[in-house]
Amino acid sequence: MARSAAGQTLPQRTPEVPRTSSPDDTTQVIELPLLLPDSLVAAPTSVDSVRLLWLQTPPELHDLVGDRVGCIETDAPHAFNPSVMSFVTLFTERNRKYMQRVLERENVYFPLFEKYLAKYNLPVDLKYLAVVESALIPTAKSHVGATGLWQFMGPTANDLRLRRDEWVDERMNPEKSTEAACKHLRYLYGVFHDWELVLAAYNWGAGNMQRVMRRTGKKNFWDLYPSLPRETRNYVPTFTAIMYSMKYAQAHQLHSPELKYRYAEVMDTVQINGRAIDLLRLGQACGLEDSSALLHYNPELRHHFLPAGYRSYTVQVPATAKPQLAVVDRATLFDYCLPRTDLPQPMPPMMARLNGVEPFPTRTLLAASGAPREEIEPTPRFRRVRHTVRRGETVSALAGRYDVSVAQLARWNGLRKGRPLAPGKQLVVFVPVATPASQPAPTTETLASTRKLNVPTRLTSPVAKPAVSSQVARATIEPTAVETTPEVAVASKETRTSGRASRNAAAAAVAPAIEAVEAVETAVADDSLPTEYVVRKGDYLSRIAEIRGLSVKQVMEWNKLTSIKVSPGQKLVFTEPAEAEEAPAREEEVVAAVPVQQKPARAPKIATVQKPAAKEAIRKVHLVQAGDTLYNISRRYQGVTVEQLKRLNNLTTDEVKPGQKLIVAR
Numbered sequence: 326m327a328r329s330a331a332g333q334t335l336p337q338r339t340p341e342v343p344r345t346s347s348p349d350d351t352t353q354v355i356e357l358p359l360l361l362p363d364s365l366v367a368a369p370t371s372v373d374s375v376r377l378l379w380l381q382t383p384p385e386l387h388d389l390v391g392d393r394v395g396c397i398e399t400d401a402p403h404a405f406n407p408s409v410m411s412f413v414t415l416f417t418e419r420n421r422k423y424m425q426r427v428l429e430r431e432n433v434y435f436p437l438f439e440k441y442l443a444k445y446n447l448p449v450d451l452k453y454l455a456v457v458e459s460a461l462i463p464t465a466k467s468h469v470g471a472t473g474l475w476q477f478m479g480p481t482a483n484d485l486r487l488r489r490d491e492w493v494d495e496r497m498n499p500e501k502s503t504e505a506a507c508k509h510l511r512y513l514y515g516v517f518h519d520w521e522l523v524l525a526a527y528n529w530g531a532g533n534m535q536r537v538m539r540r541t542g543k544k545n546f547w548d549l550y551p552s553l554p555r556e557t558r559n560y561v562p563t564f565t566a567i568m569y570s571m572k573y574a575q576a577h578q579l580h581s582p583e584l585k586y587r588y589a590e591v592m593d594t595v596q597i598n599g600r601a602i603d604l605l606r607l608g609q610a611c612g613l614e615d616s617s618a619l620l621h622y623n624p625e626l627r628h629h630f631l632p633a634g635y636r637s638y639t640v641q642v643p644a645t646a647k648p649q650l651a652v653v654d655r656a657t658l659f660d661y662c663l664p665r666t667d668l669p670q671p672m673p674p675m676m677a678r679l680n681g682v683e684p685f686p687t688r689t690l691l692a693a694s695g696a697p698r699e700e701i702e703p704t705p706r707f708r709r710v711r712h713t714v715r716r717g718e719t720v721s722a723l724a725g726r727y728d729v730s731v732a733q734l735a736r737w738n739g740l741r742k743g744r745p746l747a748p749g750k751q752l753v754v755f756v757p758v759a760t761p762a763s764q765p766a767p768t769t770e771t772l773a774s775t776r777k778l779n780v781p782t783r784l785t786s787p788v789a790k791p792a793v794s795s796q797v798a799r800a801t802i803e804p805t806a807v808e809t810t811p812e813v814a815v816a817s818k819e820t821r822t823s824g825r826a827s828r829n830a831a832a833a834a835v836a837p838a839i840e841a842v843e844a845v846e847t848a849v850a851d852d853s854l855p856t857e858y859v860v861r862k863g864d865y866l867s868r869i870a871e872i873r874g875l876s877v878k879q880v881m882e883w884n885k886l887t888s889i890k891v892s893p894g895q896k897l898v899f900t901e902p903a904e905a906e907e908a909p910a911r912e913e914e915v916v917a918a919v920p921v922q923q924k925p926a927r928a929p930k931i932a933t934v935q936k937p938a939a940k941e942a943i944r945k946v947h948l949v950q951a952g953d954t955l956y957n958i959s960r961r962y963q964g965v966t967v968e969q970l971k972r973l974n975n976l977t978t979d980e981v982k983p984g985q986k987l988i989v990a991r
Contacts, residue, residue, distance in 0.1 A: 374539035401450040410568030417577040430461040445507040463624040475506040498625040521546035529557040538828040591644040601633035606662040707755040860895040
């Protein structure tokens with residue numbers, strides 16, 4: 326039978342013999358002549374610190390501590406060996422201040438631990454695990470980020486449903502973290518069925534423990550002891566030493582009247598329903614001497630305030646403050662506890678604004694507009710125009726004609742500074758479209774009127790056109806400008822009116838012809854682009870319409886689409902269905918409008934000019950260069966599509982090779 330704890334006394338330790346050393350050397354070495362090898366032929370062996378400390382401890386103390394550890398009735402680990410003895414000596418002799426600080430907070434948290442350990446049917450002595458982890462400090466944080474009484478890492482806290490955000494970290498909430506620790510310990514015991522392995526897995530991780538067990542084939546902590554890292558190796562002996570030191574603190578004179586013992590208080594709660602509150606002001610309202618005392622009762626709060634609109638939160642206040650809070654109504658209390666300064670508010674997310682890209686319609690935008698997405702979609706602000714360079718044209722002249730800068734024109738077409746323009750080269754120009762925001766969705770007629778370009782009479786149209794349209798325009802403008810001027814001059818000689826009246830009459834006579842020419846130009850504008858398009862994978866309707874200078878509504882009406890969704894392989898038409906029928910009538914109107922103000926002899930010229938257009942079917946061959954694709958080649962030639970190139974050259978795929986000759990027209 327073991328001796329009773331009351332009759333056991335601690336034996337006197339043997340005096341230590343200090344070595345002779347310099348005054349600033351504080352380390353001591355204990356000479357043990359009887360423990361060293363007594364044979365000269367014996368090989369010298371290194372003595373580890375645990376073994377050395379065990380040899381320094383009197384045998385009576387070994388027996389006494391071992392007897393007391395054996396008398397502890399618990400399912401928690403309590404094996405006794407030299408490793409446990411070394412930590413017992415650390416906590417009871419060399420680091421007594423640490424244990425005394427823990428004993429001061431023991432009565433605050435141990436009742437809470439015992440409550441939840443009993444609820445989950447776990448050994449009650451597992452409460453000493455929190456001492457090993459955090460020394461009963463709820464706001465403790467390790468160098469690797471483990472936080473709280475039970476030192477949970479972030480991923481483990483997420484698995485255990487402990488909330489973590491900018492304002493609250495529930496790992497520092499004593500009650501919630503204790504219940505989460507009990508759930509985690511119960512899970513680990515279901516995996517290992519051994520409390521020593523459970524404690525090691527709590528420190529190192531269940532996966533690491535299972536791997537080392539598979540590698541070594543051992544299933545006992547002390548058998549795995551040499552294969553574990555240093556921190557995990559010392560974890561179970563530390564737990565046993567802490568449990569022993571706190572159970573037998575009185576025997577080792579760790580308790581003292583000078584210690585400031587703390588005890589659990591009866592708490593009450595105040596529900597905060599999304600209001601902004603300052604805990605320092607609330608502490609003053611509760612009548613607490615220290616205004617920051619509520620931060621100790623609510624250690625999970627990261628700041629001393631909570632912003633307006635935060636989730637429903639419960640503040641813990643001492644029950645002694647309940648009479649103080651009962652004398653004021655709730656509205657007055659929250660008005661008093663408002664923060665004195667404006668709290669930092671999170672900035673609303675701002676999406677990147679890109680030119681020509683519609684922002685994603687959020688609920689706020691839809692509620693403000695009250696219209697579906699198709700109705701609030703903006704019309705294109707720029708129109709893509711293609712211009713074929715003629716002999717003698719320069720970059721500066723073209724930039725002035727289209728009212729853009731030289732730098733813009735060079736950037737759009739990759740032009741190098743100082744290089745002349747080659748005749749026949751096609752340039753891309755983005756011409757702004759002035760469409761008022763208050764007008765309804767544009768139709769074909771309104772787009773034709775708003776996209777007119779200011780073209781001088783002696784220059785060709787900025788839009789690439791077939792030979793028929795350009796020659797018709799030239800034939801209609803030049804006779805009008807030449808032949809109406811003499812008529813105005815004769816009228817001025819007869820009436821002898823002012824020069825201003827003559828200029829107005831000339832402008833009035835020329836205007837109808839110019840407007841008719843511009844209508845024809847708009848009708849055939851940018852006809853170098855294909856009129857049909859086969860939808861490819863990744864295409865979407867707004868992008869297809871933007872490339873061709875059209876609105877989404879136009880493309881949907883012309884193709885009889887009910888939604889903006891398009892599928893690969895679908896064919897789209899970019900001309901109005903009735904345009905083919907109206908085009909001859911428009912040309913006749915222009916031709917008929919011009920002879921009213923010109924000589925009849927000039928009319929046959931227009932008919933003769935139109936004939937070469939039908940004979941323009943000249944066979945053209947393109948030599949494929951490095952980096953060319955069928956799509957890029959089709960963009961270089963007027964009225965040529967990828968499907969036509971494949972059909973003309975008997976191609977089955979879109980691949981072309983440098984040096985290959987392709988027929989682009991017949």
